[in-house]
Amino acid sequence: MIVTRRFVLGRSAALLAAAALPLIPRRARSVTTMTQGELQIDSISDGHLEFPPDFAFAAIPEAERADLLARFGIDPQATVLSPLNVTLLRQGDRVVLFDAGSGPDFMPTAGRLPDALAAVGVAPEEVTDVLFTHGHPDHLWGLLDDFDEPLFPEAALKMGAVEFDYWTDPRTLDTIGEERQSFAVGAMRRLSAVADGIERFEDGAEVMPGITAVMTPGHTPGHMSFAVGTPEQGVFVIGDFVTTQVGFARPDLGTSTDHDPQLASETRAAMLARLADEGWPVIGYHLPDGGIGRVIRDGDAFQFEGEQ
Numbered sequence: 001m002i003v004t005r006r007f008v009l010g011r012s013a014a015l016l017a018a019a020a021l022p023l024i025p026r027r028a029r030s031v032t033t034m035t036q037g038e039l040q041i042d043s044i045s046d047g048h049l050e051f052p053p054d055f056a057f058a059a060i061p062e063a064e065r066a067d068l069l070a071r072f073g074i075d076p077q078a079t080v081l082s083p084l085n086v087t088l089l090r091q092g093d094r095v096v097l098f099d100a101g102s103g104p105d106f107m108p109t110a111g112r113l114p115d116a117l118a119a120v121g122v123a124p125e126e127v128t129d130v131l132f133t134h135g136h137p138d139h140l141w142g143l144l145d146d147f148d149e150p151l152f153p154e155a156a157l158k159m160g161a162v163e164f165d166y167w168t169d170p171r172t173l174d175t176i177g178e179e180r181q182s183f184a185v186g187a188m189r190r191l192s193a194v195a196d197g198i199e200r201f202e203d204g205a206e207v208m209p210g211i212t213a214v215m216t217p218g219h220t221p222g223h224m225s226f227a228v229g230t231p232e233q234g235v236f237v238i239g240d241f242v243t244t245q246v247g248f249a250r251p252d253l254g255t256s257t258d259h260d261p262q263l264a265s266e267t268r269a270a271m272l273a274r275l276a277d278e279g280w281p282v283i284g285y286h287l288p289d290g291g292i293g294r295v296i297r298d299g300d301a302f303q304f305e306g307e308q
């Protein structure tokens with residue numbers, strides 16, 4: 001496996017963003033590239049999310065919080081920046097995105113995917129497939145552009161059936177909890193706009209040649225990950241079943257964004273064990289350094305070992 005890293009400064013885009021949003025610093029976008037035989041896989045950035053620490057660390061018992069965060073050099077009082085790593089896969093005539101980023105309406109620090117694609121020379125019309133891990137805003141809302149038109153007009157859209165059904169069920173608005181109702185409204189609006197064209201798939205389906213869906217529920221009811229190729233010649237697209245380094249060290253501790261914390265914990269522990277034992281290179285949507293790395297066993301728990 002060959003991994004390279006380069007920084008692309010989208011100057012005009014950065015200037016535009018700086019003009020519109022003076023509080024946001026200009027920043028270089030990182031692109032991490034992995035080539036595996038015929039496969040080229042880029043981790044490209046949709047920007048980042050910002051969470052207040054009280055929200056981000058709510059699932060960690062207070063008595064353990066300071067020690068656990070100190071292991072990863074995390075300031076328990078500081079705003080948490082969570083990267084958004086969109087996986088771009090190119091193989092032959094296929095240009096595949098795993099998730100569509102946040103779009104213009106979620107957070108001002110996110111929604112950079114169109115610029116990141118331009119920086120690697122891919123036009124939205126060239127995207128042939130978008131495979132969704134789940135229906136949260138930072139993964140789904142980039143599906144539509146500023147004018148509510150599909151951003152990837154030529155792409156086949158694919159989402160797990162359980163996940164699609166959850167977000168398009170009118171009852172979800174009443175059951176999801178007040179603080180996440182905007183997630184339900186936003187997902188419903190976007191999925192309704194593309195409902196006729198979206199392909200729904202089941203756990204274990206080969207969604208494209210060499211790409212198998214692996215149901216990893218808990219973060220959301222029908223969350224899907226994707227095994228691309230083999231551990232020797234491929235990559236495992238994690239999505240959000242583990243989103244922080246704390247989750248590797250303590251798979252039992254969920255995050256505030258897990259829909260079903262107990263199920264999410266069971267999924268996390270089982271999947272980390274599988275990925276470590278099978279030796280997969282992985283990409284995590286919210287993991288550091290472009291999210292590319294490996295899962296290493298560490299006693300009873302795990303570590304994320306970045307490839308950089």
Ligand SMILES: [Zn+2]
Pocket residue numbers: 136138139240285286
């Ligand atoms: Zn996410």
